[in-house]
Amino acid sequence: MAEGAAEAPLENGGGCDSGTGALERGVAPIKPQYLTTKEQFHEFLEAKGQEKPCRETELDIRGKLYLAPLTTCGNLPFRRICKRFGADVTCGEMAVCTNLLQGQMSEWALLKRHQCEDVFGVQLEGAFPDTMTKCAELLNHTVEVDFVDINVGCPIDLVYKKGGGCALMNRLAKFQQIVRGMNQVLDVPLTVKIRTGVQERVNLAHRLLPELRDWGVALVTLHGRSREQRYTKLADWEYIEQCVKAASPMPLFGNGDILSFEDANRAMQTGVAGVMIARGALLKPWLFTEIKEQRHWDISSSERLDVLRDFTNYGLEHWGSDTQGVEKTRRFLLQWLSFLCRYVPVGLLERLPQRINERPPYYLGRDYLETLMASQKADDWIRISEMLLGPVPPNFTFLPKHKANAYK
Structure with missing residues (x-):
């Protein structure tokens, strides 16, 4: 699971938008009983006329800015915002393979791709190898993507105790079977996202990376924290630098604590092939522009409100403009606002740049809107949502899903 959403539940909102995907092309998710044999599986696909031509591709994203797959917040409207600000590579939110095989519509909606997402x-x-391989084979014939990533970084108990996410780092036999099985059925590159390890002082990544390279993984992203650490410590970029050599010649992307172009520059000096940005994008999606233009952007409160307005428009397009769509858009906006409030405007900082692990002080903005956007109170986030989506329904309440300890 990506940064900033460590405790988010697995249920997600769904919907349709322009772009490609299984639902849009009329391919209904299928139940596991239809996948009892490979022959039956292919008969089903041929009957639907959805057989994809076999194609071999390479994933060349060295030096690119990669938006992390962010549970809950990394929805399609948010990814459109980040693409507009310069994100090069995007990835859908974590999808649970058993939910996909069971035909859960909300899970399939996570695979939706917008036409602006050119590398997705x-x-x-x-x-488990059998369900992951079946799911990969199903996706290979129903969705248009440039790569498939295995989540081996999710720290939450619900996933870990079932043997998924970070737990796979300690289950090498199962992990190998999953990677080799998925690689056999995919026509696109397979990538993996991992952490430094499970326990705080027991690094595993450097030993695992050569194995992943030999198993056929095209690229690995390393989040510089263990499962136990969550966000209580800074990402260990010195260890990521050591892991670059262990992974070579397989590309290694680094992830953790990037909130400025200076942070990104230091990260690239470790020799990584590129950087993945997670919480930094939630705090300021214009970070991608800052990195590419090597500057600090003192973005105004009115410009930030315009970004939120665009998000709500994208949300209504994606989730629908009826009452249900409006409220779904509102709740995803509020989840994002619970991160955005941590941003401190450049013009108000005593020193540059802002550090991701430092709790923002209380401050008065340069205008009412800037002060409102800095509020840590859910009632104020709701007030901002009402500026864009109208009054909330009676008895409306909001509680952020994430419980990540982001500060010292």
Whole structure:
């Protein structure tokens, strides 16, 4: 699971938008009983006329800015915002393979791709080789993606105790079977996202990376924290630098604590092939522009409100403009606002740049809107949503899903 959403539940909102995907092309998700044999599986696909031509591709994203697959917040409207600000690579939210095989519509909606996402992947979570391989084969014939990523970084108990996410780092036999099985059925590159390890002082990544390379993984992203650490410590970029050599010649992307172009520059000096940005994008999606233009952007409160307005428009397009769509858009906006409030405007900082692990001080903005956007109170986030989506329904309440300890 990506940064900033460590405790988010697995249920997600769904919907349709322009772009490609299984639902849009009329391919209904299928139940596991239809996958009892490979022959039956292919008969089903041929009957639907959805057989994809076999194609071999390479994933060349060295030096690119990669938006992390962010549970809950990394929805399609948010990814459109990040693409507009310069994100090069995007990935759908973590999708649970068993939910996909069971035909859960909300899970299939996570695989939706917008036409602006020119380099796009999907991330799968699962604990068993048979279901992960079946799911990969199904996706290979029903969705158009540039890569498939295996989530081996999710720290939450619900996933870990079932043997998925971070637990796979300690289950090498199962992990190898999953990677080799998925690689056999995919026509696109397979990537993996991992952490430094499970326990805080027991690093595993450097030993695991050569294995992943030999198993046929095209690229690995390393989040510089263990499962136990969550966000209580800074990401260990010195260890990521050591892991670059262990992974070579397989590309290794680094992930953790990037909130400025200076942070990104230091990360690239470790020799990584590129950087993945997670919480930094939630705090300021214009970070991608700052990195590419090597500057600090003192974005105004009115410009930030315009970004939120665009998000709501994308949300209504994606989830629908009826009452249900409006409220779904509102709740995803509020989840994002619970991160955005941590941003401190450049013009108000005593020193540059802002650090991701430092709790923002209380401050008065340069205008009412800037002060409102800095509020840590859910009632104020709701007030901002009402500026864009109208009054909330009676008895409306909101509680952020994430419980990540982001500060010291």
